[in-house]
Amino acid sequence: MSSAVIGKRVANVAAVLADAHAEREQVATALVDVRSIRAWADAHEARLVAQLSRVDSFPEATIADTNRCSVGAATKTKERSDTLAATPTLADSLAEGAITAGHVDAVTRGSKRLDDDEQRAEFLDRADQLAGVAEHGTIEQFGKRLDLEIKKLQSDDGEERLTRQKKNTRLSTWVDLDGMWNIRGRFDPVTGLRLANKIDAATQALFAKQTPEYCPTDGVEKNKFLAAHALAHLIERGGGAAATGRPEFVAVIDADAPPAPSSSSSASGPAVEFNIPVELPARILADLAATADVVGVVVRNGVVLHAPGNLNLGRSTRLANRAQRRALRALYATCAVHGCTTNYDRCKLHHVVWWRNGGRTDLDNLLPVCSKHHAKIHNSDWVVELGPNRELTLTLPDGQIMNTGPPRRNAA
Template identity: 85%
Template sequence: MSSVVIGKRVANVAAVLAHANAERVQVAAALVDVRSIRAWADAHEARLVAQLSRVDSFPEATIADTNRCSVGAATKTKERSDTLAATPTLADSLAEGAITAGHVDAVTRGSKRLDDDEQRAEFLDRADQLAGVAEHGTIEQFGKRLDLEIKKLQSDDGDDRLARQKKNTRLSTWVDLDGMWNIRGRFDPVTGVSLAAKLDTATQSLFAERVPEHCPTDPVEKNKFLAAHTLAHLLDGKGSPAGSGRPGYVAVIDADAPPAGNGPAVEFAIPVELPPRVLAELAGAADVTGIVVRNGVVIHAPGRLDLGRSTRLANRAQRRALRALYSGCAIPGCATSYDRCKLHHIVWWRNGGRTDLDNLLPVCAVHHTKIHNNDWIVELGPNRELTLTLPDGRIQTTGPPGRQTAA
């Protein structure tokens, strides 16, 4: 993309900003221009960093100084430049505005998961050949394709990956500029499943009746606030509240899957993957629930799935059954995980809607607010095909929800 084209895009953005009554199509086009300008700038920054690296023994320090950022942030900029140097097709796509820096950063993150230099070089070569996939997909979709390539390269049953994850378990603490004590940890999935179960159980027990002072009302921030107080409670040695805190997972059996498939998909409260051997070992110390699905419909799940008008709140059996179908918010493009979602009544409760499985849909707090306050209309087909009608008449549709089998 030439500097002349960039100039035209800048002029178009300025024109739209100057037009207070610009139409949605015009604003959307200007946003595309901004994305292209940003991608062009990121591509040229990467080339400049590559030049700098040839003449500067500590380029990260110079980048930090010129960008007025931390050395840590500068290191990420340097890593992006290194990745683009090894993937010329992706570099060209970024310079043309066909992909974003986020797509490139997904490649960088993927390469770090490989310990072997030969595998890493092969991965970068494969990622470069997937430039077309990146150009037509979101960062998340491209990341999933990269995950598949990594699995092919590692070609093991998951045990080697788990060993690497255990090796990379870390915990760090620091005090930020606001004087707040921070904690950040990275745990292997086996440890993570156990910790998540304990935190979940303790939070529900501690704050079932009331919440601590200063608790925010925003659902997402409230969850974070309560989790922090739960962790403090447990670390203070006050003991674990009532509840087993056993890891729990749902074994999802797809009745339409071919007999030679990979077996049931396994869904934990957190989105992790574990080797079959470890799953078998966990089965004796975990709460395992089997659910059968077919083409977006739950055809078998334990517990009472239809509560009618007896209660507005969904029960555990209903949440568990819907977990078998959805990994997160059902609204297209939303990446919010299932455990951060509310179960929305398709026919609203106040309009006579029933708390039955076929009238419930997981949506995040943001989209739940839009449905109730911004005139979003959500409808479900017989196989949970979703139709979303926006206030301006635009319609988005999806097919039946599908799940990926855990490896």
């Protein structure tokens, strides 16, 4: 993208900002211009960093000084420059504004997951060949495609990958500027699942009937607050009775999905997916299932055909019960609004027909939405409707209508 093109884009952005009556399409075009300008600047910054690295023994310090940022942030800028140097096609796409720096950073993160230099070089070569995919997809979609390439490079039964993950388990603590004590950890999937289940069990045991002082009212923040106190309880008191509950896994049985291909059997039947947020080798998954409660939920084309527990509470309570949350978790991996990637466990369950308007706490009237979209529905006149197979129709205040089909967990 030439300097003249950049100049035209800057002029268009300025013109739209100066026009108080600009139409939606004009503002959207200006936002595309801003994205292109930013991508062009990021590409040229990466080239300058590469040039700096040839004459500066500690380029990160210089980057931090010139950008007025931390050395940690400067290191990420340097890593992006290194990635672009190894992926010239992606570098050209960034300079043309066809992709964003986020796409490049996804490649950088992917390369760090590979321990072998030869695998890392092969991954960067494959990522460069996927520039077209990056140009036509979001950062999240491109990241998922990169995940597939990593899996191909690490093709094994999952045992070797789990070994690498166990080697990379880390925990760090620090005190921030507000004086708050912080903790951050990276755990292999097996350890992570056990920790998550213990925290969930402790949260339910400790706070089922009452909440501690200072607990926030926002649903998402409340869950974080209670989880923090549950973790503190487990550490300080060794867990006690709160840690003795058996973990629960939901087995999602999709009655419409074809069975996974098998060379040893020609039998047909529904597909079964264990609703856990991490990938595990089959042996590890079997060991976990043997020591946990496995609950089956049967779904078909957006409808729950079978799930244990009472799924229809009517007007007896405003809050969804565990059975309803479990059933909806089987249908949705994320917020129900199209394109939103907020994990289901961070969503609120919204009454499609509002509770204050006589809505019932029944499964077919509940929809998982993130806090941002929940606020839009309640405060910005977003209207949601559900079809018989949970087809979602979203009507916006300006008259736009967005339609999605039945929920698909693998689309998340």
